[in-house]
Amino acid sequence: MQNKKIAVFGATGKIGLELIRLLSLAKIDTVAVTRNLRRAVPHPYIEWIEADIAHKNSLHAAMKNCSAVFLLSGNSPDFIKEQKNVISTAKELNIQYIVKLSSGAADKNAHFFIPKTHGIVEDFLIRSGIHYTMLRPNGIMQNWLGDIANSVRKERRFHESTGDGKRAHVDARDVSAVAFACLTNPAKHYDKIYLLTSDRALNYYDVAEAISKAIDEEVRYIPISLQQAREEMERQGMPAALVDTFISYDAAQRNGETQIVTDCVRMILEKPALTVEQFAKDYATHFQ
Numbered sequence: 173m174q175n176k177k178i179a180v181f182g183a184t185g186k187i188g189l190e191l192i193r194l195l196s197l198a199k200i201d202t203v204a205v206t207r208n209l210r211r212a213v214p215h216p217y218i219e220w221i222e223a224d225i226a227h228k229n230s231l232h233a234a235m236k237n238c239s240a241v242f243l244l245s246g247n248s249p250d251f252i253k254e255q256k257n258v259i260s261t262a263k264e265l266n267i268q269y270i271v272k273l274s275s276g277a278a279d280k281n282a283h284f285f286i287p288k289t290h291g292i293v294e295d296f297l298i299r300s301g302i303h304y305t306m307l308r309p310n311g312i313m314q315n316w317l318g319d320i321a322n323s324v325r326k327e328r329r330f331h332e333s334t335g336d337g338k339r340a341h342v343d344a345r346d347v348s349a350v351a352f353a354c355l356t357n358p359a360k361h362y363d364k365i366y367l368l369t370s371d372r373a374l375n376y377y378d379v380a381e382a383i384s385k386a387i388d389e390e391v392r393y394i395p396i397s398l399q400q401a402r403e404e405m406e407r408q409g410m411p412a413a414l415v416d417t418f419i420s421y422d423a424a425q426r427n428g429e430t431q432i433v434t435d436c437v438r439m440i441l442e443k444p445a446l447t448v449e450q451f452a453k454d455y456a457t458h459f460q
């Protein structure tokens with residue numbers, strides 16, 4: 173069918189992979205974009221295309237005959253230019269709708285890299301005249317499958333610098349389901365901004381308890397200072413702009429500024445948000 177396909181950028185990532193699975197189940201013709209076809213995961217109705225948003229001339233082929241776009245990419249130094257390339261190409265191709273995966277703290281005037289760059293791209297998208305939905309997850313549970321899971325597997329404890337501050341991390345599977353709901357019923361979600369959280373703000377003592385129950389062994393959360401967290405990120409070679417961003421997130425949580433809970437997931441999916449207990453159960457093997 174002409175002009176009815178959906179283009180998904182970030183189709184190999186935490187959110188995009190689940191999104192293309194949902195689109196495939198719904199038999200919706202979709203173009204899934206990756207920079208390397210070796211990462212493609214085959215599904216019916218999903219056509220994989222190799223393209224790089226850093227190179228605008230590679231995007232026309234990926235986005236032609238599409239009516240909507242899901243825009244997600246990693247936090248690269250050229251993030252603004254790269255995401256603007258997708259939006260400009262959509263404009264040239266008269267694509268009507270973009271669902272942008274943004275940041276919970278997106279703000280073009282923010283001081284730190286991730287919220288600032290997302291805020292600038294959001295602003296560009298709004299000004300483009302293309303209908304949009306901004307999905308702003310306020311932290312994703314699947315982040316815990318990295319350093320936290322590694323540490324739990326090795327020594328049944330993990331470190332964070334958020335003290336007993338709380339945040340209502342959202343399960344990436346709910347974010348994918350919200351993106352699917354938007355892309356398949358666009359007019360309902362035109363020009364909306366959704367801050368996505370789970371239904372309950374938790375601290376890392378709560379997360380440790382949920383993981384303990386899921387693997388049936390005691391897991392301990394060990395609070396560390398912001399300075400210790402900074403040194404660990406630097407030791408891992410993380411770029412300074414990202415270290416500063418993540419420390420600012422941890423500081424905000426530590427200071428009790430991130431406890432917000434929204435009903436966006438519940439309202440859009442017409443079900444409660446996935447809980448940390450469900451997350452820990454479903455991903456238990458990552459922590460064992």
Ligand SMILES: NC(=O)c1ccc[n+]([C@@H]2O[C@H](COP(=O)([O-])OP(=O)(O)OC[C@H]3O[C@@H](n4cnc5c(N)ncnc54)[C@H](OP(=O)(O)O)[C@@H]3O)[C@@H](O)[C@H]2O)c1
Binds near residue numbers: 183224226286310
């Ligand atoms: N983690 C959180 O808690 C959280 C919260 C709010 C917002 N976010 C935002 O979520 C976004 C994704 O985060 P992530 O890094 O964790 O994602 P991820 O799951 O690692 O996925 C990144 C995806 O972007 C694609 N990609 C990256 N650069 C690309 C390029 N130049 N051209 C085409 N595709 C490209 C990758 O595809 P290939 O590698 O296959 O090409 C991959 O599918 C970021 O913008 C982040 O700010 C994250």
